Amino acid sequence: MSAEVRQSRFDRHIKKYPMNHAHPKHAQPDHPILEPISQRWSPYAYDPTRTVDSEKLRSALEAARWAASSYNEQPWTFLLARRENQEAFATMLECLTEANQAWAKNASVLLLTVAARTFARNGKPNRVAEHDIGLAAASFAIQATALGLDVHQMAGINIAKIRQTYGVPDGYDPLTAIAVGYALPPEQIDDAQAREKDTTPRQRKSFAEIVFAGKWGESAKL
């Protein structure tokens, strides 16, 4: 497919699923980046009245499915619970730490990511399984953002509980949770502390701190 065709498909896609209005949490990048990357952020105040269209959910999961992985092992499995299924949603919510439950209860969809610890091809440990799940989660988050959804990933999960609740087999480890839904616009967040969290501009380290050349600690000239 030519670059032009790809671009026009992307343009049509964005037209169909317009992105969030400008938000104080959107990145102010020093260099040009794709819009859904600058517009992705991790909200705490979700709108509990909204659900996520299956079409959008499928699209975000499809983006995750096409992530790169070592030896194309695709060491990811997702467990899914939607708000519409109250019982399944409550069960998954219980698998998060209390601090995460407090806000994630208002999300529309919850997911758990699970990592396969060994390569299916030879049974050897997959040192980069977590890395690959991070790639899939990143693709998921970016695609979801492009569709107007908001995504918040979590390390705070109860691994033993997930293992038991869902019958996760040996050789697979629960890794993270992902909350998906619609962030409340700042003016609709009643709690002042919550509003501050969801409006404070995001910060990042500079290139000088994270891109070295020649020797550790020596900033690369870019």
Ligand SMILES: Cc1cc2nc3c(=O)[nH]c(=O)nc-3n(C[C@H](O)[C@H](O)[C@H](O)COP(=O)(O)O)c2cc1C
């Ligand atoms: C793997 C991972 C684990 C995280 N765990 C939690 C968590 O347990 N609870 C939470 O509130 N936020 C969690 N976060 C969200 C981060 O705090 C957030 O991504 C970070 O502060 C940067 O903000 P941004 O996503 O809005 O750019 C996690 C993010 C990632 C990628």
